[in-house]
Amino acid sequence: MPNLVPPITSSADALAYKQRLQAQDKSINYLMTLYLHESIIPAAIKGAKAQGIVGIKSYPAVSTDFPK
DSSP, rough: OSSSOOOOOOOOOOOOOHHHHHHHHHSSOOOOEEEOOOOOOHHHHHHHHHOOEEEEEOOTOOOSSSOO
16 A cells, blocks of 8 residues: 555545445455555544544555555
């Protein structure tokens, strides 16, 4: 997900992205995660869990397929 521009850093973005994915294939159970970013606070993580977000991914800088 860090390859997405912008990366998914909020529950609202993750759930909107999930809806777009489900429109393509409803038979898949998409497990959504957030991209760990300095703007994410503990309250946002708790809220994400309550909305069904299953985790957070951490990617070291320049470790993805599309470094800037």
